[in-house]
Amino acid sequence: LLLVTPFAFLNEADGAAKLISFVDIQDVKETVVNDRQALRYMAHDLRNPLTTMLALIEQQDGQGESGGGEAFLDDLRRLTNYSLRVAQDFMQLSRAEHLDPASFLPLTLNELASEALDQIGGAADQKQIALLAPDDDGGNLWVSGNYDMLLRATVNLLDNAVKYSPPGSAIVLRMERAQQYVCLSVQDQGIGIPEQALPQLFDPFFQVDKRCQSARNGVGLGLPFVRTVMERHGGLVEVASEVGRGSCFRLVLPAYAMGEEEHA
Numbered sequence: 491l492l493l494v495t496p497f498a499f500l501n502e503a504d505g506a507a508k509l510i511s512f513v514d515i516q517d518v519k520e521t522v523v524n525d526r527q528a529l530r531y532m533a534h535d536l537r538n539p540l541t542t543m544l545a546l547i548e549q550q551d552g553q554g555e556s557g558g559g560e561a562f563l564d565d566l567r568r569l570t571n572y573s574l575r576v577a578q579d580f581m582q583l584s585r586a587e588h589l590d591p592a593s594f595l596p597l598t599l600n601e602l603a604s605e606a607l608d609q610i611g612g613a614a615d616q617k618q619i620a621l622l623a624p625d626d627d628g629g630n631l632w633v634s635g636n637y638d639m640l641l642r643a644t645v646n647l648l649d650n651a652v653k654y655s656p657p658g659s660a661i662v663l664r665m666e667r668a669q670q671y672v673c674l675s676v677q678d679q680g681i682g683i684p685e686q687a688l689p690q691l692f693d694p695f696f697q698v699d700k701r702c703q704s705a706r707n708g709v710g711l712g713l714p715f716v717r718t719v720m721e722r723h724g725g726l727v728e729v730a731s732e733v734g735r736g737s738c739f740r741l742v743l744p745a746y747a748m749g750e751e752e753h754a
């Protein structure tokens with residue numbers, strides 16, 4: 491198994507490299523955008539017209555021949571949905587970057603895990619993937635954080651595990667204490683990640699294999715979001731993976747000591 495601490499590959503603490511990836515996907519190869527505020531507005535501005543476009547397409551869809559053809563509509567819908575996801579995911583990433591630790595509240599890993607498992611249950615059922623959370627101690631593992639963001643990060647990992655795993659496999663969610671940290675890991679029996687892809691895995695818009703159907707449905711902003719949420723919480727995300735055998739993503743967060751004393 492390969493163990494990677496993504497932080498080790500990040501020498502651009504201000505995220506400039508991430509933003510270059512963003513403009514690449516727009517085919518504006520020479521443009522260097524390093525104003526996060528501007529990008530936030532861009533993502534925001536993108537969202538409303540795209541939502542309107544989608545509504546128009548749905549309207550046309552009901553009008554038969556005059557609607558411009560099924561294939562055209564399908565393509566347009568797919569592209570529009572994709573653009574909308576880019577804007578939404580980018581805004582999420584931007585929100586994560588602006589998380590204020592002063593607003594953090596104590597919570598348990600158990601709360602996160604059970605809500606995340608609920609949210610992903612439907613998708614797992616569709617692929618007959620078993621979601622397992624064996625004998626853990628998550629109720630006693632406290633962190634101080636933003637519940638919504640930590641939940642989204644956990645759901646992102648579970649969502650990927652489902653997307654990149656074969657039907658009938660299992661996903662195991664574990665929670666544990668490791669010295670002054672608490673850890674939540676998501677282990678799958680999926681396609682795995684090649685060693686050479688690991689250094690870029692947490693870069694915006696990076697996808698191991700864009701030809702694979704699961705990747706086409708994604709945007710490539712999920713793992714950058716997870717990494718940013720962890721950074722803002724003083725934690726990190728690690729991955730261990732082996733092609734053909736599966737991956738294990740682990741969220742590591744500082745334990746909330748006061749919470750443990752109060753709630754033990």
Ligand code: ADP
Binds near residue numbers: 651711714
């Ligand atoms: P996406 O929207 O494409 O899933 P992510 O940022 O969440 O974007 O993930 C980036 C890429 O990392 C994915 O396209 C996929 O190639 C790879 N990946 C993420 N999670 C897993 C996993 N559990 N198993 C295999 N590959 C994964």
